[in-house]
Each structure stands twice: as C-alpha cells, then as structure tokens.
Amino acid sequence: MKLTWTRKRLTLRHPWTLARGTSVSKEYWFVELEHDGITGLGEAAHNPRYGESLDSVEAFFSEAAPFLSTCSPGSFSQVSEQLDPMAGGQFAAKAAIDMALHDWAGKSIGVPLHRMLGIDPVGIPATAYSIGIGTGEEIRNKVRDAEEFSVLKIKLGGENDREIINAVRSVTDKPIRVDANEGWTDRELALKNIDWLSENQVEFVEQPLPAGRLDDMAWLKERSPLRLFADEDVRRPEHLLDLHGVYDGINIKLMKAGGIQPALRLIHGCRCLGMEIMLGCMIESSLGITAAAQLAPLVDYVDLDGNLLIAHDPFEGVSCSRGLLTLPNGSGLGVRPAGGGDMQ
Numbered sequence: 001m002k003l004t005w006t007r008k009r010l011t012l013r014h015p016w017t018l019a020r021g022t023s024v025s026k027e028y029w030f031v032e033l034e035h036d037g038i039t040g041l042g043e044a045a046h047n048p049r050y051g052e053s054l055d056s057v058e059a060f061f062s063e064a065a066p067f068l069s070t071c072s073p074g075s076f077s078q079v080s081e082q083l084d085p086m087a088g089g090q091f092a093a094k095a096a097i098d099m100a101l102h103d104w105a106g107k108s109i110g111v112p113l114h115r116m117l118g119i120d121p122v123g124i125p126a127t128a129y130s131i132g133i134g135t136g137e138e139i140r141n142k143v144r145d146a147e148e149f150s151v152l153k154i155k156l157g158g159e160n161d162r163e164i165i166n167a168v169r170s171v172t173d174k175p176i177r178v179d180a181n182e183g184w185t186d187r188e189l190a191l192k193n194i195d196w197l198s199e200n201q202v203e204f205v206e207q208p209l210p211a212g213r214l215d216d217m218a219w220l221k222e223r224s225p226l227r228l229f230a231d232e233d234v235r236r237p238e239h240l241l242d243l244h245g246v247y248d249g250i251n252i253k254l255m256k257a258g259g260i261q262p263a264l265r266l267i268h269g270c271r272c273l274g275m276e277i278m279l280g281c282m283i284e285s286s287l288g289i290t291a292a293a294q295l296a297p298l299v300d301y302v303d304l305d306g307n308l309l310i311a312h313d314p315f316e317g318v319s320c321s322r323g324l325l326t327l328p329n330g331s332g333l334g335v336r337p338a339g340g341g342d343m344q
C-alpha cells in the first residue's frame with residue numbers, strides 16, 4: 001500500500017471558544033492509501049491537548065509509510081493493530097490510517113463500511129449541536145441559529161457559566177447537555193455547578209474536572225444529581241476499567257481512540273460494563289465525521305457536528321437534516337471530495 005499525505009486548512013464559521021482557548025481555523029493532514037487502483041481516505045484531526053501537532057502527525061506518517069508498503073489492506077484490522085505500538089500516542093494519525101484502511105476495504109468489495117461491519121444504518125440518535133463559550137448575546141444568537149437541532153451541547157468551564165445557561169434558557173427549553181472541558185478545577189465548585197444545572201433541565205455533564213482526578217470524580221459521582229460522562233479522561237479501551245463506577249458513560253472519538261477498530265472495542269467494553277456511550281468528534285471535515293457516523297447506530301448519544309462548524313468543507317459524506325444523520329450509500333466510507341473534485 002502507498003501512503004501519501006496532504007495538508008488542508010479548515011476555516012471555522014465562527015470563532016470557537018472552549019475552556020482552554022479560542023480558534024478560528026484548523027489545519028490538518030489528510031491521507032490517501034492506494035493499492036490495486038483503489039484509494040482509501042483518512043483525516044488526522046490532531047489535538048494539542050493530547051500532545052499532537054502537524055509535525056508529530058507528519059512524523060508518524062513518515063514512519064508508518066515504509067511499513068504500510070509491505071502490508072495488504074485486506075488484513076486491515078491486523079494492520080491497524082500493528083501500527084498501534086509504533087509511536088507513543090499519535091492517535092489522530094493512527095485514526096487517519098485506520099479509517100483509510102477501512103475505506104479501502106469497503107471500496108474493494110463495493111460495500112458501505114457500516115454494512116461491512118454488520119451495522120444497520122437506522123436508529124441513529126439525533127446529533128447534538130455544540131455551542132461554544134461566549135457572551136450572553138452571542139449565546140442567544142447561536143441558540144437561535146441552531147433552531148433545527150433538538151438537542152444542544154453547551155460548552156462551559158469559562159468565567160460566565162451561569163450567564164451562558166441563563167442566556168440559553170431565555171430563548172429555548174429544549175434539552176441541553178453540558179461540557180465543562182476540564183474547566184472546573186475544584187470538586188466542591190463542580191458539585192455546586194452541577195446542582196444548579198440540574199434545576200435547568202440539563203441531561204448530563206461531560207468532563208467536569210481535569211483528567212486524572214478519578215478520586216475526586218468518584219466523590220462527585222456519589223453526590224451528583226446528574227449523570228457524568230468522561231471525555232478527556234478516556235481515550236483508549238485500556239482506560240475503561242478505571243472509569244467504571246467513576247463515570248456513568250464515556251465520549252468516544254475516533255481521533256482519541258486511534259480509529260474505528262479501537263472505537264469498536266470501546267463500544268463493546270462499555271456495553272459489557274453497563275456504561276452509556278456518546279460518540280463525539282473534534283472539529284473535523286465530513287471525512288472524519290462520516291467515518292465516525294458509521295458507528296453511530298451502536299451508541300446512545302451522538303455528538304457529530306464538527307463538520308457543521310467549518311465554512312468550506314472539502315468533503316461530502318454523511319448528511320444532516322434537523323439533527324438527523326443519514327449515512328451515505330457509497331462503498332467504504334462513502335466520502336468524496338466536495339463538488340466532485342479530486343482529493344488534491
């Protein structure tokens with residue numbers, strides 16, 4: 001297999017603010033994996049939060065390319081596993097290759113990936129739409145703009161959490177989920193915030209405390225009136241046992257897990273442990289989002305809106321109407337360049 005990689009800049013529709021900072025665009029590496037005239041596509045939406053950068057992703061591709069040139073893409077799950085120990089971390093880069101392997105495999109037999117995995121593409125929960133941190137007026141405008149979505153995910157963990165929730169509740173009574181992105185540094189403060197959120201029709205809270213504070217999370221879970229989901233605290237299947245009893249559910253992302261294979265292992269692990277599953281994303285093009293969406297019928301909550309936050313999506317794949325995702329019928333991931341152009 002021949003691996004090549006190309007860099008693309010994704011411009012965001014609006015500045016995007018989380019507890020850890022603001023961005024106006026994202027620049028990622030995209031891969032092509034070619035063998036026997038068939039090309040699989042992948043995206044590496046790297047995240048500095050996990051020690052990833054454009055340079056580290058490119059370094060991983062340079063290291064993986066000679067190995068991949070000796071592999072057959074037909075054994076895609078073994079190839080994906082063999083890449084795993086190749087570098088510490090770098091899961092976004094591994095996810096890009098893993099999704100390209102799956103895309104290639106589906107295309108080679110002319111079957112959509114979800115069919116190849118035995119997944120019925122119906123019954124996908126409606127995706128939440130994410131609202132970044134902002135002033136009360138900005139929040140009210142964003143909530144009005146998101147009218148078509150039945151569920152909102154509200155980012156908190158900044159300086160004005162209550163102003164944000166009051167602004168949301170001044171314009172809508174639809175269900176909301178809260179993501180603090182590790183922004184509440186103290187467990188008493190987190191409990192106070194969660195108690196208050198429980199009076200404002202919030203479904204659950206994601207990553208209230210900084211990752212790694214599992215003793216504090218166990219304390220919080222015992223007292224929390226709302227269910228608690230791990231995001232930054234969970235990346236890989238091997239993290240799952242530590243989180244059982246500490247969180248009610250986890251947020252699985254292909255870019256954190258290293259692709260479709262480890263994400264499937266996380267899904268099966270959660271089911272064994274009786275934990276709930278959210279399928280989430282980074283800010284990604286429709287390539288990465290469509291790869292994740294192939295697994296969406298297997299989960300309880302969907303948060304796959306990263307492609308909706310960018311202005312000029314270079315790809316087309318999964319479609320979203322009123323928050324309901326429809327998987328493409330094309331073979332493999334079913335993704336193609338926007339406007340029918342070439343990958344370049």
Ligand code: MG
Nearest residue numbers: 179206207231
């Ligand atoms: Mg999150």
